[in-house]
Amino acid sequence: MMKWLKTAVIVVFTAAVVVFTLQNIQSVTVAFLTASLTLPLSLLVIGVYVLGMFTGGSLLSLIRHVMADRQKTPD
Numbered sequence: 062m063m064k065w066l067k068t069a070v071i072v073v074f075t076a077a078v079v080v081f082t083l084q085n086i087q088s089v090t091v092a093f094l095t096a097s098l099t100l101p102l103s104l105l106v107i108g109v110y111v112l113g114m115f116t117g118g119s120l121l122s123l124i125r126h127v128m129a130d131r132q133k134t135p136d
Contacts, residue, residue, distance in 0.1 A: 082103040085103040088100065089101075089102050
């Protein structure tokens with residue numbers, strides 16, 4: 062039963078990503094300082110999401126590491 066549920070969730074998520082990509086194919090230009098980049102809006106949103114996952118995960122890892130060090134060392 063769980064195998065079918067996982068498969069259904071993956072299929073629905075994949076369909077949502079495909080629909081999102083097809084509806085957001087217009088190009089946008091992103092400028093930062095002197096650099097600029099033109100790419101489809103869907104790629105920009107997905108890229109920002111992945112970058113956020115990476116930086117958020119790194120921040121959580123850093124906080125956990127600092128908290129673990131504080132618990133190990135007595136005051």
